[in-house]
Amino acid sequence: MTTILKISAESLEALFAALGDSGRRILGPTETDGRVDLGEVQTPAQVADAHLQLTLSAKEAVFPRVERLLSYKTMPGKVELNDAEPDIQPTVLFGLRPCEASGFGSLDSVFNWDSRDKFFNARVEQMTVVGLSCTQADDACFCTSVGGGPGSTKGSDLLLTPLADGHYLVEILTAKGEEIQALAPHLFQPAVNEDKEALLAKLEPHFDREALTAKLPGLFTSELWAEQSLRCVGCGACAFVCPTCACFDIQEEADTKEGQRLRCWDSCGLRQFTLHASGHNPRSAQAERWRQRIYHKFSYFPQRFGEAMCVGCGKCTRACPVDMNLKEHLTQACGT
Amino acid sequence: MATKVATQFEPKITAFVCNWCTYAGADLTGTSRTKYQSNVRVIRLPCTGRVDFMLIQKAFARGSDGIIVSGCHPNDCHYTSGNYHARRRWMVFTELMNFIGADMRRITFSWVSAAEGAKWAALVDEVTNTVRELGPYTEYQRLIDAGVA
């Protein structure tokens, strides 16, 4: 049951203080040298102004780039094994774009699919997402083509939409959102007749995601993928900035006396991703790796979980050294 | 009764030495009963040409506070030119490491022949004293485990 309220800029500042007092850490978009990263903030003034997107995604908050799973020491006759217990603080992710917020759902599908991932869940449990609707979009954005939107509430516990008078429209969406409201209920005012849609960025859909999913199985042997991937240099930038890419590598760093097992991001774009111990590589060409990326997100994943593994944020396009524009490539695939 | 002695910092020094000159030189130091400080851990390699710069980084990453790389004098290489190639690599490596801000006072390159047992002892003593003075290489050691959630 969604409650719709509004909050003034001054009250938002007071809410930040209340969040801090409640022992919550606030992570929000912060700007350094023209780059917007997720950083710790205490006041709304520290949050990057009018930013479009974080460079990296907020998935780092629940799926860090490197995390310890366990460590061990070997001694004569025995091994001392220690499960890692991540030190996790209650955290508010403030000002995430709706696309970014909805990405947590995809991650959840993967990390809780057959077994429940201790590390992911421990972080998610302590996390509250305060989304921020988009009033602008760029050429890389395509959320409306994959079921999202500039004001989508999916994945947010609480969604803010900037109003023309400096206030924010507040949608309280979940129990975690209510907890935030309960910290300082007096800061919120009733919202009357606010037209949220009118405030949002306008972004026409470019393709029909379901039609694409239906079409992909027939395109597997198409020349299209080799054609599109000719430009691709085969790095992992797209996957690493992606809010939904969940592939990881397990690395053991050890010597004869002690070691630790780490989980770190991996990418299907990298040659080594599928390299077998025998030396054989089932995806030996970049065209095959590019096709895998598209198929995983828009064919295999929807078949298994009912929705695309893509939120249309366009981070991959912006991060790509050679402008592999995903929206453009998917639109092209739809038209093939 | 054991009396408590004020513990002074004892640096870990890793020495990458070639099999043919410096290792034999260090052996001569021992057989000559020359005393030198025991902070050095010797790693014997076929030639200084084998001393990949990554070995130096690995030694720091495993907690070395100082490093010695030593081999045959020019013209004396068992493999004719391994030390010449190594020297070139170090010329660039030392500049690059300095550019990233590594403490180059902690890396010593030297030529110690099989006949220079005394030089080896003096070198180890000097490097050990210098590094003891510098203290533990905390700048590098703080990288260990940093960035792991």
Next chain:
Amino acid sequence: MEVLRNKAQDLLAQGQAQIVIGYEAGTGGIRRPSFARTAADTARLVWDADCISNLAGYLTRPEIKRMGKTAIVANASTLRALLQLTAERQLAEDAVLALAVAEDGTVTELATAQAVTDHVAALPDALSAADREQMNLLASMSREERWVYWEKELQRCIKCYACRSSCPMCYCGTCTMDCNKPQWVPVPSHALGNLEYHTVRAMHLAGRCVECGECGRACPVGIPIHLLTCFAEESVHQQFGQKAGASAKLDYALGTFRPDDKESFIR
């Protein structure tokens, strides 16, 4: 622009090239690599001051080599890399037809390594003024300040390898980073893994880097990593007097030696 498109069209029509690599307009008007194999494709080709990326990395790709004779719209970086790749025997001499576009739009065919060498010799220094300034700033810092600077910059590295993938000189089929028996450089992007990766990359590019800055531009998190490779390259240039990308005949500086190389730093 029309001159370039017509030239590309002619080359393809007459069979002098099976593919023309150049630039086209991308997202939000930025310039990105383009591959023309038909007359229709050549209409996408553009050339202007924004065409700064180094395209030479594509020349060693098996997918491209299989297509036949390649012509490439080449800026200074691409030309230098082309020479260096030839010097490193990754490309046969004269295997690639370089198309140098002048400011007025005229296109010069550089069909031989010698022609490219002569053309490159007249071009200004590779490193931009801003990068030179940053290099000087770093040089003026204390050693401790430089360490803190790089520690802070490199902690952002996510090991996506965009730098390696976009570098024309990083053509190795199996990179040292991928050697895992044993694992030489840590895979995770923790502090130690990042420092080792970037120093190894700089050392492996010393004497080979054409200072195009592509790695720095490719970095999604904006680390000026090209300064490391440029520094290593300049160290080689200053100490051994040879510059990568200046000639198609260049011996690898660290693969050779002189008996009278600097000795003063050795005890």
